[in-house]
Amino acid sequence: MRFDDAMKERLQLGLKAEVYYDIPLREWTSFRIGGPAAAIATVEDRADVIWLLNFCAEENLPWCWIGRGSNMLVADEGFPGIIFSSGKVFEKAAFLTNSTGHGGSKKLLSAGAGISLARLSLFCSENGASGLEFVSGIPGSLGGAVVMNAGAFGGEMAGVVSRVELISRKGIFFAEGSQLDFDYRTWPWYQGFANEAVVVGVEMTLTAKDPETVRERCRELVALRRGAQKVSDPGAGSFFKNPPQKSAGRLIDSCGLKGLRIGDAMVAKEHANFLVNVGNASAADMIKLMKIVQEKVFAELGVRLEPEVRIIGGGCEL
Numbered sequence: 001m002r003f004d005d006a007m008k009e010r011l012q013l014g015l016k017a018e019v020y021y022d023i024p025l026r027e028w029t030s031f032r033i034g035g036p037a038a039a040i041a042t043v044e045d046r047a048d049v050i051w052l053l054n055f056c057a058e059e060n061l062p063w064c065w066i067g068r069g070s071n072m073l074v075a076d077e078g079f080p081g082i083i084f085s086s087g088k089v090f091e092k093a094a095f096l097t098n099s100t101g102h103g104g105s106k107k108l109l110s111a112g113a114g115i116s117l118a119r120l121s122l123f124c125s126e127n128g129a130s131g132l133e134f135v136s137g138i139p140g141s142l143g144g145a146v147v148m149n150a151g152a153f154g155g156e157m158a159g160v161v162s163r164v165e166l167i168s169r170k171g172i173f174f175a176e177g178s179q180l181d182f183d184y185r186t187w188p189w190y191q192g193f194a195n196e197a198v199v200v201g202v203e204m205t206l207t208a209k210d211p212e213t214v215r216e217r218c219r220e221l222v223a224l225r226r227g228a229q230k231v232s233d234p235g236a237g238s239f240f241k242n243p244p245q246k247s248a249g250r251l252i253d254s255c256g257l258k259g260l261r262i263g264d265a266m267v268a269k270e271h272a273n274f275l276v277n278v279g280n281a282s283a284a285d286m287i288k289l290m291k292i293v294q295e296k297v298f299a300e301l302g303v304r305l306e307p308e309v310r311i312i313g314g315g316c317e318l
């Protein structure tokens, strides 16, 4: 897909930030894999998001919001539409209220979808808010973490999120209560809207604690992560979801697949559930490797592994 001059002009007139064309998405993802996006547009405020969603609908263009690209495998053909990237307004965080009740003093934190989990974790430890320590070391954005229900060390976003602000073509709306039906590495209610709406803000209920206690727990979890995940090649963390009561890594390892390589895509020797790019892997190599791993694990152990990583572009969105 190529934008003609008239379309580029219309797009630029509707948005505040400059739009970029034919941008290699390998530079935007932790896998360092992926062909070009037809366009990347930074949304500077909520009005931009609404305008851009309407533009895509009128022009019949696919779109996708990118957070930190740490859970995405982009096709070699790239993405034939507009990638939304968040501007600074979506990177803010602030405490709304403090309240005291059962379980200690609560702190309600509101933050934009574009803030990195690293900054969010620092903000919480500086302000003595406990509950998000488990995100320390996860290299994503808050929006990506909510959509994926990211989790680690027994914690997950489901445990802290109390309200989510979304935007569709019609405007702003909120998800709360039973709509927050998070499941393992997914948010089913949102999946019903994933082609219509994006997450722009998140409210989280945390517990007041001494800042040094929160900081110490974050440090501890980062150290544990370094010990458990000594993988330096580009990847997206765990490639497959853990099947119920099983570890995907252990299943893959027990089939002797560590080190299996297709082109430059490899099952990491250090961690069998990490599929990594050891040089210049293509998305096709990575997908072939994924399928071989799935087939072998199913043939030997009868377990179907499902990818946790989102595959984007090339007509193969998962």
Ligand SMILES: Cc1cc2nc3c(=O)[nH]c(=O)nc-3n(C[C@H](O)[C@H](O)[C@H](O)COP(=O)(O)OP(=O)(O)OC[C@H]3O[C@@H](n4cnc5c(N)ncnc54)[C@H](O)[C@@H]3O)c2cc1C
Pocket: 030, 064, 065, 066, 067, 068, 069, 070, 071, 072, 113, 114, 137, 138, 139, 140, 141, 142, 143, 144, 145, 146, 147, 148, 149, 150, 151, 152, 197, 198, 199, 200, 235, 236, 237, 238, 310
């Ligand atoms: C080294 C490494 C370690 C990791 N460890 C963990 C871990 O311990 N636990 C864990 O759960 N994950 C882990 N991950 C995976 C990843 O970091 C998380 O899933 C993270 O939450 C993804 O956030 P992101 O901003 O990078 O999302 P992206 O990769 O940018 O996007 C992922 C999906 O979410 C959608 N999306 C992102 N933001 C929005 C939004 N605002 N609105 C609508 N849709 C949106 C995208 O369109 C895409 O479908 C790891 C990854 C790496 C590379």
